Amino acid sequence: MEGASTDTELLTRYGRGDVTALEELVQRYKRPLFGFIGKMTTGSAEDPDDLFQEVWLRALKNLHTYRDGNLLGWLVRIARNVMIDRVRRRKPSTSLDEPMGEGQTLAEVLPSAQPDPRALAGQGDVGRRIEQAVDTLPPDQREVFLMRVQTDLSFKEIAAIQQVSINTALARMQYALAKLRPLLTEDYGNLRV
Amino acid sequence: MKCDEARNKILLADSGELSPRAGQVLEAHLAICSECRGYRQQLQAVLPLARQALLPEGEPAPRALASILRAGEARLSTPRLILPFPVTFMRALALVAAVVLVVTGMYAWVAGLTSRGHQGTQDLGSLLAMVAGESDSAVSGAGGVNPGNREEHLRQLGRQLLEMEGLSAEAFGDPFLASPETEHPPTSLQPASGQCPVAGTVPG
Numbered sequence: 001m002e003g004a005s006t007d008t009e010l011l012t013r014y015g016r017g018d019v020t021a022l023e024e025l026v027q028r029y030k031r032p033l034f035g036f037i038g039k040m041t042t043g044s045a046e047d048p049d050d051l052f053q054e055v056w057l058r059a060l061k062n063l064h065t066y067r068d069g070n071l072l073g074w075l076v077r078i079a080r081n082v083m084i085d086r087v088r089r090r091k092p093s094t095s096l097d098e099p100m101g102e103g104q105t106l107a108e109v110l111p112s113a114q115p116d117p118r119a120l121a122g123q124g125d126v127g128r129r130i131e132q133a134v135d136t137l138p139p140d141q142r143e144v145f146l147m148r149v150q151t152d153l154s155f156k157e158i159a160a161i162q163q164v165s166i167n168t169a170l171a172r173m174q175y176a177l178a179k180l181r182p183l184l185t186e187d188y189g190n191l192r193v
Numbered sequence: 194m195k196c197d198e199a200r201n202k203i204l205l206a207d208s209g210e211l212s213p214r215a216g217q218v219l220e221a222h223l224a225i226c227s228e229c230r231g232y233r234q235q236l237q238a239v240l241p242l243a244r245q246a247l248l249p250e251g252e253p254a255p256r257a258l259a260s261i262l263r264a265g266e267a268r269l270s271t272p273r274l275i276l277p278f279p280v281t282f283m284r285a286l287a288l289v290a291a292v293v294l295v296v297t298g299m300y301a302w303v304a305g306l307t308s309r310g311h312q313g314t315q316d317l318g319s320l321l322a323m324v325a326g327e328s329d330s331a332v333s334g335a336g337g338v339n340p341g342n343r344e345e346h347l348r349q350l351g352r353q354l355l356e357m358e359g360l361s362a363e364a365f366g367d368p369f370l371a372s373p374e375t376e377h378p379p380t381s382l383q384p385a386s387g388q389c390p391v392a393g394t395v396p397g
């Protein structure tokens with residue numbers, strides 16, 4: 001039985017004019033990449049489809065800079081840059097302290113990013129609670145957690161993407177795990193992460 | 194090993210980034226630290242759960258995938274400069290070529306200067322030899338020396354020496370060194386006696 005082509009083989013085939021090789025690559029990484037984008041943009045107005053498309057378009061444009069390695073890691077790095085660019089482009093035009101009428105500010109009107117712990121505790125599905133707990137993590141920690149757990153990048157790759165030391169990436173992961181602990185202790189008794 | 198360090202190493206072991214040697218050190222710590230052993234067990238329970246929970250449910254819209262493939266096709270149809278080597282290598286090659294060009298140019302410039310210097314020295318040497326020979330002939334009374342030639346040779350020698358010092362014979366102001374042509378410079382372009390300097394008489 002013939003094994004699946006490696007990323008490098010597919011990129012080489014694409015470079016020779018075979019668009020089906022590109023399609024295979026897009027299909028291969030669409031779920032982890034789309035999942036990462038989706039989780040990183042939870043609660044924002046960004047369209048994950050639009051971001052996913054932009055990531056690949058940027059990847060195609062810069063394909064000559066890709067060095068043999070982890071293609072998914074490279075795509076995640078591009079996704080991160082695309083998201084940062086979007087945030088920078090979208091300058092806040094409204095202050096959170098701005099009165100919205102009836103004596104309330106925008107900050108009070110907007111739903112909190114932190115889910116109600118009682119609501120989380122009421123969820124029967126542990127997986128769903130983990131997912132929601134991840135959404136409450138600060139961006140840096142959430143990013144590390146998702147890159148490690150969802151896209152299976154190594155800490156070395158995560159550190160390179162975040163442009164921090166490997167110890168910082170590890171520390172962010174430890175913080176993220178520590179914040180998940182209260183949500184998991186219920187299910188795992190003496191679980192102390 | 195401290196517990197914080199051990200817990201980082203547990204994470205690194207999970208990601209396959211721990212060396213065998215570091216793995217042995219970690220195992221030695223876990224053998225004596227029940228807290229860290231418990232941490233590892235908990236992590237081993239939580240991470241698969243989290244992986245399962247975070248499995249992406251949705252997929253990108255077909256229009257997004259189609260758009261990517263269209264862009265991929267368009268990129269292939271665009272003529273591109275195909276480099277036989279990586280860009281970094283080509284840049285290094287260009288740098289080396291630029292350095293070689295500059296060095297060659299400087300060498301050629303210096304060599305040209307030296308060669309001109311040699312030429313000047315040779316001219317001066319031959320003039321000196323000529324003047325010296327003519328002087329010897331004049332002293333010994335030997336015939337064949339034209340006094341006019343000798344004077345001209347001396348004049349040339351003097352000019353050459355002045356040029357080497359960056360001076361011109363005219364600026365130096367010695368009437369002997371002044372060339373015969375410049376002894377009586379024309380004072381006006383208009384001929385005084387109605388004579389055309391080129392065609393002889395003015396017609397009419």
